[in-house]
Amino acid sequence: MAELQRHHQSDDGARARPDDVLVDDKKRVKRSISDDCISKEEDVVKPRHKQLKRGRFDESMSLETPVPHYDGRQWRKYGQKHINKSKHPRNYYRCAYRQEQGCKATKTVQQQDDSTGTDHPVMFTVVYHDQHTCKDNNGINLGIDDSETNSQSSISTISTDPYGRETPSLDGNKLLDKSADLITRNSMYEPADMTVFEPLDLDSWALDAFLRFGA
DNA sequence: GCGATTTGACCCAC
């Protein structure tokens, strides 16, 4: 179904973009300009954010979950990338409150290659980077620092459990809704077999996610 | 119309 929709969309997209060539041309022009006059362009166009790559993150935690989106946070997708030797693309999400509150939390979600069989629920590897420094809409700090009480409060505030179908009390939780919904439907009655790969250096944010999935 | 998502390009670490 999702596949059909995707095809449908891409078909639509192909049809609905009579100016594809134009767009490409624009991009090409833009690129060639920047190639030709790099320094000049950089003066005019706002400089690209410094892109820090590997080793950027001080903290990260990975886990396997059939419901990568139900972690009680609001995430905004900012990228998708096909990863070498991996069947499925990796999706990149950052905290929805990044702009408002400067929350640096990000996560990557990648479907596992061997999870496409009918016997097992679709499993995703979710890697969380950095910690939430944001507060949710209720002004409750979803971030870390005070570990126990904080994780408690966030759990009680956002009683999210894919199996209980209680989602965060954010009516505008459109973020990630469709895919999350799909994924959840696919797997909501399956046991969540969670594996934490890293030593459990559980800050509350990690603990929060961990508890949420019924570790 | 606005906000979210998609997607190709860019850029840096390895």
Added chain:
DNA sequence: GTGGGTCAAATCGC
């Protein structure tokens, strides 16, 4: 040189 994380314009959907 390659892989992978991020950006940002274009597009989509409500």
